[in-house]
Each structure stands twice: as C-alpha cells, then as structure tokens.
Amino acid sequence: MTPDSPSIVRLNIGGKKFCTTLDTLTQREPDSMLAAMFSGRHTVCQDPGKGYIFVDRDGEHFRHILNWLRDGVIPNLKDSDYAELIREAEYYQLLGLIEGINTASSKRKEEDETSELTRRDIIKCIQSERVKFRGVNLSGLDLSKLDLSYVDFSHASLKDVFFSRANLQCAKFRDVDAEGSIFHNATLRECEFTGANLRGALLAGANLQSANLQDACLIDCSFCGADLRSAHLQSADLTNANLEGANLEGANLKGAKLTNANLKGANLQRAYLRHVNLRETDLEGARLDGANLLGAIR
Template sequence: MTDSSIVRLNIGGKRFCTTTDTLTQREPDSMLAAMFSGRHTVCHDPETGFIFVDRDGKHFRHILNWLRDGVIPTLSDANYSELLREAEYYQLLGLIEGINSAPSKRKEDGSDTDLTRNDIIKCIQSEKVRFRGVNLSGLDLSKLDLSSVDFSYACLKNVFFSRANLQCANFRDVDAEGSNFHNATLRECEFTGANLRGALLAGANLQSANLQDACLIDCIFCGADLRSAHLQTADLTNANLEGANLEGVNLKGATLTNANLKGANLQRAYLRHVNLRDTLPFLCFAQHLEGARLDGANLLGAIR
C-alpha cells in the first residue's frame, strides 16, 4: 500500500484514516467515491493533511465499516435514523437499502412491519407463499416475483410494488392505501373488497383482474391495461383513468364521480346502471371523456 492511497478525514471534528479503495469500490456511484475518484481536487489541511467534511462524525465509523465489509450494524431505532440521514447525504444507496431492511428499523409512521424485504425474498422461494393478515406497511417489494402470493387481509399501506410480478396474487380485503403498483404485473389478481385509496397503478397490467367492491378513490390508472377487468360496484371517485385500456371491462354499478376517462378505451365495456352524470357534465364527451372510445359499450340504464 502506498502512502498516496491513504486518506485522512476530519468528519465534524472526528478523525479517521482509510484508503481510496475503501471509499470508491463498494459504492462507486456515491458522493465519497466521486470525491476520491481522482476527477476532483480535494483540499487538505496543510498542517495536518486531513480533509475536512462538515458532517457529524458520530456514525462515520459505521459508514467506513459498511464500505469495508458490507455489514449493516445493529443499532437502536434512533441511531438507525441518524445513520440513515448520513447515508443519504453521502449517497450510499446500498447502505440506505440495508438500513431500511434492518429487522429493528421502525417506519416513520411508528408501526413495525412483521417482515423485512429480505424475509420476503426468503419466503417466496417456497412453492406456496401466504402473508394473510401480515403487516408489511412501507416495505420496498419492487421488482420481486410475487406471482400467486396470498396477501389477503394484510396491511400493505405505502408498500412499493413497482415493476413487481404479482400475476394471480390474492389481495382480497387488503388495506393497500397509498401503495405503489407502477408498471406492476397484476393480471388475474384478486382485489375484491380491497382498500386501494390513493394507490398508484399507472402503467400496471390489470387484465382480467377482479376489483369488485374495491375502494379505488383517488387512484391513478393512467395508461393502465384493464382489459376484461371486473370493477362491479367499485368506487372510482376522482380516479384518473386517462389513456387506460378499459376494453371489455365490467363497470356495472361502479361509482365514477369526477373520474377522468380522457382518452380511455371503453370499447365493449359494460356500463349498465353506471352514474356518468359527473363524468359527463355537459351530456357530451367534451370534458373527462374527451377522446374516449365507446364502440359497442353497453350503456343501458346509465345515468347521463
């Protein structure tokens, strides 16, 4: 090891010695890696040779140990929160994910999840996976293969399911308020009676999904594929369905008050006994239904 590879740091008055390899290899996209990549001039104290960083040095040893060994320390919730703040400052994405997955890390709303992302990954390696009634609120489950998993009656508030494969998963009577299903695969999923208020489902594939009696108030379905989905008696108040494909969807008895159906494809949709009064405020397709395709839609008994 050459002397030039040694780095002396003064973090808020606490001094540390490490190497450029430690600071650049594990997290190559971090701020620390950028500082010591050789592309930037770093100012040293001419007397001590230390580089000063104006941050609290209390947890910097944990950051160095993470960069050296890839190990998440075991800390109290308060210390995890402080370490997370430092990890975010230094843009250490791996450490941030590790802290958020730590078993004792509490979510900001004060609730404890029953399982972590790592627990979920281990569980889905089994043939039949059931998380019935489990509290998973706030977890990042994006990009995982969760097809056919049973989440019924679970608490899934603010869970990140973006780009996850959830085909044939069971979400019956779940509380998934505010969850993120952006670009997720949800074909043939069961959502009967689910609370999805405020959920993001833009770009999601919901073909043949069952959303009967679901609360879909304020949901965002922009560009979603809902072909042949079942939405009987679902509450779509204020939902944004702009550009969604609703071909062959069953909306019998659904509530569409102030729903945005601009550019949506409603060909062969079943709209009998649907209240479209607030969706069609001027009895024409001039506002929320601008550009919507209604070829072959069954509008018998619809209130217009």
C-alpha cells in the same frame, strides 16, 4: 422562451441532455424555479444553433426530477443518493419532491418497527411454493421488482408498500388495506382485489388484465395508462380516480361509482356500463364503440 415557442423543451443539465415538454416542467410543481423559468415571463438563453438551454447543475439526478414531474413517483434510491437528490430538488424549489423523499426515507428507517417482516425475509419466503402472508403487517416495505406471483396477501396490512415493477400475477389481495401503495408498472394480471382498500394507490402503467376489483375502494387512485382489459370493477368506488389513457376494453363497471373520475382518452370499447352514472365523469376523447350504455346516465 416565449408563449409562441414549441412545447418541446431541450435541456443541457451539467453536460447531460434531456428532452421534455413545457407541461412537464410547469404543471406538477407550479411554484418551482423550473415552472418560473418556462412560464413565459422570463427569457432563457439557448445555445446558438443547438436549441439546448444550459443549467449548471448535476445532470445525474435530473432524470429523477423529470420522472417526478411526469408521474409523481418517488425513486427508490440509497440514502446517500436521496441526500444528493434533495440538494437538487432544493435548488429547483420542488417542494413536493422534497416532502416525498423525506417521507420515503422515514418509512425505510422505520421499516423494522412498522412491519413484521423485512424485504430479505420476503425473498426467503417466496422461494417456496404457495406462499401466504394472510393478515401479516407488511406496511412500508419495499417489495419492488420481486416475483410475488400467486402469493396470498389476503387481509394483510399493505399500507404504503412499494410494489413497483413487481410480478404479482394471480396474487390474492382480498380485503387488504393497501392505502397509498405503489404498483407502478407492476404485473397484476388476474389478481384478486375483492373488497380491498386501495385508496390513493398508484397503479399507473400496471397490467391489470382480467383482475377482480369488485367492491374495492379505488378512490383517488391513479390508473394512468394501465391495462384493465376485461377487468371486473363491479360496484368499485372510483371516485376522483385518474384513468386517463387506460385500456378498459371489455371491462365490467356495473354499479361502479365514477364521480369526478378522469377517463380522458380511455378505451371503453365493449365495456359494460349499464345504468352507470357518467354525468360527472370526464369522457373527453374516450372510445365507447360497442360499449353497453343501456340506462347509463350521461
């Protein structure tokens, strides 16, 4: 691979074929073996006429490695699968993935000690109507893919909870502590997060249409590709938040803090940005048609 090669990379990992980009292989873990292979400093061999680079490793787990490199999400696996994935991560020298897997495994082992309820308890509870977990400690639980719509989590401790792909439509998260929780691709339409602490939470790909995030702490949050149309973000702290490619059409950002926020390619059409300080905000490629920018600092 030379610097002039195309950015698309085709890989044959133990007989399984993958297609990715040069950026994916090199950016998240720049000190890894994969990054070194495709840095342009080394020559890699391709199958003649096929264009695939062969690596003699387990192809079953490589999709998890690619997903980690793409979005930084640790997969939800059985302990035995985690052990196999760590072996592959060690081969590719992916130190961030190894650390993330070890952290996830430890949290699962400590689940009974750190939370008052288990995943099974939650499933039993949500079979009844108008479920409330107000003030309950659910930290570290895996609640991914569950139907938790309309559940009231207000004032609960939800640190590091896995809500990936869960249905949380109209759920209430008022004043919760959900620092570091994962809402990747979750449905959060019309949810209430007023005053919530979501520092460092992952909400990439989440549907947050008309969600209420007023006064929420969203520092270091990832909203990459999230749907925030008509969301209420008044006075929310979005310092260092990543909103690249997010859809904020019609969103209300009055009084929001956007210091060092990444809004590259974001849709801010008809968004309310009056008197918002955008001076330290990355708006490269953002769409601002019809946005209310009266008094905004740019």
